[in-house]
Amino acid sequence: MSDILALRPRAEALGQALPPLLASAEHLAATVILGEHGRRRAGMGDEFWQYRPAHEGDSARMIDWRRSARSDSHFVREREWQAAQTVLFWVDGSRSMSFSGDRAREPKSDRARLVALALAVLLLRGGERVGLAGEIARPRSGRSQILRLADALADEGASDYGRPDLAGLVAHGRMVFISDFLGDLEAIERALERAADRDVRGALLQVLDPAEEAFPFDGRTIFESMGGSLRHETLRAGDLRTRYLERLAQRKDRLATLARASGWHYHCHHTGQGALPALLWLYRALERTS
Amino acid sequence: MWILGPVGFTAPWILLGLVLLPVLWLLLRAVPPAPIRRRFPGVALLLGLTDDETETDKTPWWLLLLRMLAVAAAIVAFAGPVLNPQVREPGTGPLLILLDGSWADARDWPRRIERASALVEEAGRDGRPVAVVRLTDRPEPPAFQSAGAWEGRLAALAPHPWIPDLGPWAEALPEGRFQSFWLSDGLDHPGRETLLVALESRGPVTLFQSPRPVLALRPAGFADGAVQLTALREPAADAVTVEVLARGLDPAGIERELARATVEFGAGSDEASAALSLPPELRNRISRFEIAGVRSAGAVSLTDDSLKRRKVALIAGRAGREQLQLLSPTHYLRQALEPVADLIDGSLQDVLLASPDVVVLADVARLTQSEQDAILDWLDSGGLLLRFAGPQLASSDVSRMTEDPLLPVRLREGGRTVGGAMSWGEPKTLAPFPEGSPFHGLPVPPEVSVSAQVLAQPDPELGQRTIASLADGTPLVTRKAVGQGQVVLVHVTANAEWSSLPLSGLFVQMLERLAVSTRPTAPDAADLAGQVWVPEVVLDGFGTPRDSGEVAGVAGERLAEGTPGPALPPGLYAGTDRRVALNAVGPETELVATTWPDRIPVEGLEATEEQALKGAFLAGALGLLLIDVLAALFVSGRLGSGMGAVRGAALLACLALGAGEARAQADPDAPDDTFAVEATAEVHLAFVQTDDAQVNRVAEAGLRGLGLRLRERTSVEPGAPMGLDIERDELAFFPFLYWPVTASQPMPSAEAYSRLNAYLRTGGMILFDTRDAGVGGGSTPEARRLQQLAAPLDIPPLETIPQDHVLTRTFYLLQDFPGRYQNAPVWVEAAPPDAQQAEGMPFRNLNDGVTPVVIGGNDWASAWAVDERGMELLPVGRGYAGDRQREIAWRFGINLVMHVLTGNYKSDQVHVPALLERLGQ
Numbered sequence A: 001m002s003d004i005l006a007l008r009p010r011a012e013a014l015g016q017a018l019p020p021l022l023a024s025a026e027h028l029a030a031t032v033i034l035g036e037h038g039r040r041r042a043g044m045g046d047e048f049w050q051y052r053p054a055h056e057g058d059s060a061r062m063i064d065w066r067r068s069a070r071s072d073s074h075f076v077r078e079r080e081w082q083a084a085q086t087v088l089f090w091v092d093g094s095r096s097m098s099f100s101g102d103r104a105r106e107p108k109s110d111r112a113r114l115v116a117l118a119l120a121v122l123l124l125r126g127g128e129r130v131g132l133a134g135e136i137a138r139p140r141s142g143r144s145q146i147l148r149l150a151d152a153l154a155d156e157g158a159s160d161y162g163r164p165d166l167a168g169l170v171a172h173g174r175m176v177f178i179s180d181f182l183g184d185l186e187a188i189e190r191a192l193e194r195a196a197d198r199d200v201r202g203a204l205l206q207v208l209d210p211a212e213e214a215f216p217f218d219g220r221t222i223f224e225s226m227g228g229s230l231r232h233e234t235l236r237a238g239d240l241r242t243r244y245l246e247r248l249a250q251r252k253d254r255l256a257t258l259a260r261a262s263g264w265h266y267h268c269h270h271t272g273q274g275a276l277p278a279l280l281w282l283y284r285a286l287e288r289t290s
Numbered sequence B: 001m002w003i004l005g006p007v008g009f010t011a012p013w014i015l016l017g018l019v020l021l022p023v024l025w026l027l028l029r030a031v032p033p034a035p036i037r038r039r040f041p042g043v044a045l046l047l048g049l050t051d052d053e054t055e056t057d058k059t060p061w062w063l064l065l066l067r068m069l070a071v072a073a074a075i076v077a078f079a080g081p082v083l084n085p086q087v088r089e090p091g092t093g094p095l096l097i098l099l100d101g102s103w104a105d106a107r108d109w110p111r112r113i114e115r116a117s118a119l120v121e122e123a124g125r126d127g128r129p130v131a132v133v134r135l136t137d138r139p140e141p142p143a144f145q146s147a148g149a150w151e152g153r154l155a156a157l158a159p160h161p162w163i164p165d166l167g168p169w170a171e172a173l174p175e176g177r178f179q180s181f182w183l184s185d186g187l188d189h190p191g192r193e194t195l196l197v198a199l200e201s202r203g204p205v206t207l208f209q210s211p212r213p214v215l216a217l218r219p220a221g222f223a224d225g226a227v228q229l230t231a232l233r234e235p236a237a238d239a240v241t242v243e244v245l246a247r248g249l250d251p252a253g254i255e256r257e258l259a260r261a262t263v264e265f266g267a268g269s270d271e272a273s274a275a276l277s278l279p280p281e282l283r284n285r286i287s288r289f290e291i292a293g294v295r296s297a298g299a300v301s302l303t304d305d306s307l308k309r310r311k312v313a314l315i316a317g318r319a320g321r322e323q324l325q326l327l328s329p330t331h332y333l334r335q336a337l338e339p340v341a342d343l344i345d346g347s348l349q350d351v352l353l354a355s356p357d358v359v360v361l362a363d364v365a366r367l368t369q370s371e372q373d374a375i376l377d378w379l380d381s382g383g384l385l386l387r388f389a390g391p392q393l394a395s396s397d398v399s400r401m402t403e404d405p406l407l408p409v410r411l412r413e414g415g416r417t418v419g420g421a422m423s424w425g426e427p428k429t430l431a432p433f434p435e436g437s438p439f440h441g442l443p444v445p446p447e448v449s450v451s452a453q454v455l456a457q458p459d460p461e462l463g464q465r466t467i468a469s470l471a472d473g474t475p476l477v478t479r480k481a482v483g484q485g486q487v488v489l490v491h492v493t494a495n496a497e498w499s500s501l502p503l504s505g506l507f508v509q510m511l512e513r514l515a516v517s518t519r520p521t522a523p524d525a526a527d528l529a530g531q532v533w534v535p536e537v538v539l540d541g542f543g544t545p546r547d548s549g550e551v552a553g554v555a556g557e558r559l560a561e562g563t564p565g566p567a568l569p570p571g572l573y574a575g576t577d578r579r580v581a582l583n584a585v586g587p588e589t590e591l592v593a594t595t596w597p598d599r600i601p602v603e604g605l606e607a608t609e610e611q612a613l614k615g616a617f618l619a620g621a622l623g624l625l626l627i628d629v630l631a632a633l634f635v636s637g638r639l640g641s642g643m644g645a646v647r648g649a650a651l652l653a654c655l656a657l658g659a660g661e662a663r664a665q666a667d668p669d670a671p672d673d674t675f676a677v678e679a680t681a682e683v684h685l686a687f688v689q690t691d692d693a694q695v696n697r698v699a700e701a702g703l704r705g706l707g708l709r710l711r712e713r714t715s716v717e718p719g720a721p722m723g724l725d726i727e728r729d730e731l732a733f734f735p736f737l738y739w740p741v742t743a744s745q746p747m748p749s750a751e752a753y754s755r756l757n758a759y760l761r762t763g764g765m766i767l768f769d770t771r772d773a774g775v776g777g778g779s780t781p782e783a784r785r786l787q788q789l790a791a792p793l794d795i796p797p798l799e800t801i802p803q804d805h806v807l808t809r810t811f812y813l814l815q816d817f818p819g820r821y822q823n824a825p826v827w828v829e830a831a832p833p834d835a836q837q838a839e840g841m842p843f844r845n846l847n848d849g850v851t852p853v854v855i856g857g858n859d860w861a862s863a864w865a866v867d868e869r870g871m872e873l874l875p876v877g878r879g880y881a882g883d884r885q886r887e888i889a890w891r892f893g894i895n896l897v898m899h900v901l902t903g904n905y906k907s908d909q910v911h912v913p914a915l916l917e918r919l920g921q
Helices: A003-032 A110-124 A144-153 A187-199 A210-214 A235-262 A276-289 B012-030 B061-078 B103-126 B147-154 B166-171 B190-200 B331-337 B348-354 B369-380 B392-397 B505-513 B554-563 B614-635 B639-665 B673-682 B693-713 B750-761 B779-791 B860-864 B879-902 B905-920
Strands: A046-053 A075-079 A086-091 A129-132 A174-178 A201-208 A221-224 A231-232 A265-270 B002-004 B007-009 B036-039 B081-083 B093-097 B130-133 B179-184 B205-209 B214-217 B221-223 B226-234 B240-249 B255-265 B273-274 B286-291 B301-302 B310-316 B341-344 B359-361 B384-388 B466-469 B477-484 B483-491 B532-539 B545-547 B571-574 B579-582 B685-687 B722-724 B737-738 B765-769 B798-800 B826-829 B855-856
Touching: A046 B879, A110 A144, A110 A174, A110 A201, A110 A276, A129 A144, A174 A187, A187 A235, A201 A210, A201 B879, A210 A235, A210 A265, A231 A235, A265 A276, A265 B826, B012 B061, B061 B226, B061 B614, B061 B798, B093 B103, B093 B190, B093 B505, B103 B130, B103 B147, B103 B214, B130 B147, B166 B190, B179 B190, B179 B855, B190 B205, B205 B685, B205 B722, B214 B286, B221 B879, B226 B240, B226 B255, B240 B273, B255 B286, B301 B532, B301 B579, B310 B348, B331 B341, B331 B505, B348 B359, B348 B369, B369 B477, B369 B483, B466 B798, B532 B554, B693 B722, B693 B860, B693 B879, B722 B737, B737 B860, B737 B879, B750 B765, B765 B879, B779 B855, B860 B879, B879 B905
Parallel strands: A086 A129, A086 A174, A174 A201, A201 A265, A221 B036, B093 B130, B093 B179, B179 B205, B310 B341, B310 B359, B359 B384, B384 B483, B685 B722, B685 B737, B737 B765, B765 B855
Antiparallel strands: A046 A075, A221 A231, B002 B007, B007 B081, B214 B226, B221 B226, B226 B273, B240 B255, B240 B286, B255 B273, B286 B301, B466 B477, B477 B483, B532 B545, B532 B571, B571 B579, B798 B826, B826 B855
8 A cells, every 4th residue: 555655756756757858868869860870771661762773683573664664674673671670778777877976967877768768769760669678668669669668767676786687688689788787797798698699789888987987085985885785895995996997997898898709889988978979879889780 | 370481370280181191192093083984886896805004994193193282282271371471579568659641641541540450459458558640730749548549539530631740749759668650651751860760769660651652643734735744653663554534523513524644654763744635615624633543632633723724716807918927916915825825716706606705806896786796695694805906996986976885985086196206295104003903013114105096085984994094094994894794995906006015014914914814824922922812622631622611711921832731731722813722742742752771670561471372272272173174084085075176166266267357358448549549530520329220321321421522612521420329439529410310219328418418518519300301390209209318408499590590601601401301490509589680781690609409300311321432322302403402401511510610700700891891991
């Protein structure tokens, strides 16, 4: 009973937070669509694309007789490629994503959701099927999917660090992982392996706070993970800086290597920057993999 | 008190707390600084890393030291440390307390009384008899009484505003041993040595002297047109600035600060001066000067008549005649009055507005009715009209048959000349001044002679109106009262033409007696002697002016000595006809510091004063604790973000300052001469920019076309027309403004109106053009707007332009003034109602000057307008008639500019035939 009572205010709070998230995602998408990107290639579809001269191997059925009758050679009528792709997102909703090194800076999770939703808007406009890993938002096309995605993205996990979720993975599809990848690296390795097995390629976007890159701490400090499951006490935090940065660089390197090995793309994004570069990178990355 | 070297402790047992410090050391050392808890996802990467050193587990030694020092400082502070503690030995026997009680004491009198009552109280505890004497009182043997008897009386003692005479006190001291405590004011007074020796012979002497400087103000003098103030100080120390206030009654009769001067003492100088230049109205109100913030009679200087200067208006009858300066009727008056009075020049009507005290008319015979009325009004309120005779007065028929209200007597025709080549008799000398005459008592120099004069008609009142006469009894100076004022006639000229009186010193003295001029600054003993001077205001020792009450008057001889004393307190003394100020510090007074013999201990001046250190130690402890806060933050690594914020704030402040400077450099209000240079390099026709860009363009094109015609046809060669923003641009550079009126034009601001009015008053002309062809009888939107715009302007009465107005003939002969429209009425300043058309003249003799406004609705600018190539911009009329109309419009423009630039020159041309006729003769 109390759950139901508590649900409504939470839902309302969520509803209040959603439109700007959606709007800003739309805004980002609009800036990209105005750019160079377009799905201008021949393929399966209903729309006329171009006539090309028929060559060896084209069946007679493919020849457009009406066009060919106007000249001496034969032409094939090509249609624009309109096959829809399935793109699955895994957006890390764990506690560690809610970290922000500065009060003025948004937490990593906000940035991750914003970029994911913006990309989803772009893909949905392009006619793709977009979904979230898991059960809540199965891949679908159409604008109403945006609302479902936004709803699903609002879910926060309870665990300290996120583990990739591959539920609903479609073979030959595309996948986008957005996380800080500070948790267990084994799980990510396994997820990539599984994805590669099913010919799924995609992109890894690591979202980090500038504080995580700089480690601007000093003095006697007890570091705790966001959920409190891990803790580490030091007397001179400043002394740990170089070693911490070394480990972070190793981890990034490892992720990049993993991605390369399985045909994925890896990029590290900081919440100190604007969201647009991350979105552009993801867009290009998905274009390259498709 | 427990004394350790130069430091004593009032509560030494608290110092035992220092023993606890080592315990504190151990306690503090065991407690490391508290850790910060941080949420940080990257902790996953930190797991397994160990610290290189484990030393910071404990508080660092320097932080410990800091804290120990803070605690030690607090403990020492509460132990009550005192630097240079002074231990006084209690005295024995009777105690005599001497107070100088002079004005120099007044600056810190409460402190002296406090010190004295502390001594009395102490003596009371010891059961010693006490006597307190104030050395400015009359010397009398001090009465030793119990301390209780003195305690109440001490508070009632006040300093006197004079300096003590110490010699007689030495004789008044009683025999027997007693201890003396002398609170000296720091100045050397007569007889000090004697008294000191006498005191020392009775017992030990202790001195108290304040280290604060004594400030004094000498009486203000008047020189070089300014009030000269001199301040003194003792001892002469560092450079310091004191303010001198001039106080007096304001017009409402309330005393307030009238002026303020800054006197700067240089380092090491004991005297400083300042000059205070004030308008005479203000200066005459000053009743005293005082040094701000110093309560002492020496810092107050009362002023008397010597600062007051009267305003004298000099008006000569033959002004403007070229002549030698020595023959000028006012030359000798000017010479005599310039040092002692403020002279006003100008026309009679003007000077009366300045409400002078005296108006001198030198050989002015006839005044207009309005001038006479104004003078009579002014006389009724107490003015003094001093008239001198002369050829003009002698030859006029003023006051012949009936007595002129502005002359004291009737005059006989022609006057008389004695001792000249054509007359018998010697020049006449002066008779001694009779009793009751204001000149009574002035010596009559034998060399003063009169060779010509105007003669008074014998009258019953002549005798009592005569205040000076010649040896043969002819009146020389006559006087009568008018209202509260008086009229005085000197029957000779004010220059040396008729008599040698203006050459003599008697002339100056007579002017002084008539209260035309004022006295020289310092009254000499002879002036003061023989009168009893009654104090009006007296000063007390603190420099507060008081009503004199029942203070008896003093003889002039005593006053002349100039040294205040018990019978002669400083103040303002009134005699029969003047007031003399006696100040505690005279013009010759010097401040001389006392030098005490080395054997006398002087309290209050010691180099090592007792100084409580508790505050300093507590502040030090607090400071150390503050540093400890920062240090603790530093140790625990929390200082960095704070420093970042500080740095950011500093950076922001720098940016804000930089932006401020950048704005200041681009300040559009900075004086810029380019507009003025451009506007004055040539004659420019100018128009007022309206809110309508099209109207502005047409106005500019119109003035361009008019300038082109002026260049072609006349010697006026105007530059390019300029559009003016009347809110911003200076108008004075332009002889002529064209103002097209639009219905939506915003009203100019008040400043713009004041500048427009100044422009119109100083000879500028504005051509208002409503551009509505004058239809609707002034009810078009533009005409209504013009009425609103022009309402605050200083515009004279207007009339439609008359047939003989000078505008009809300044260059072309014109009778109508078309622009793009015809027949709309044109309004100019109305001719004076008494303009007469002389016989045989085609024109009336009209007003001088230029009409300040021309108002019409013919849209002249459109008719004048040409484009850059000189082609007509807008169509006017049809065919040849239209060309003709445009030509007449240009001619009107040329006439208008000519009128502005030449004024009434063409109007004066009507006199040419008469002038030619006269030249022909």
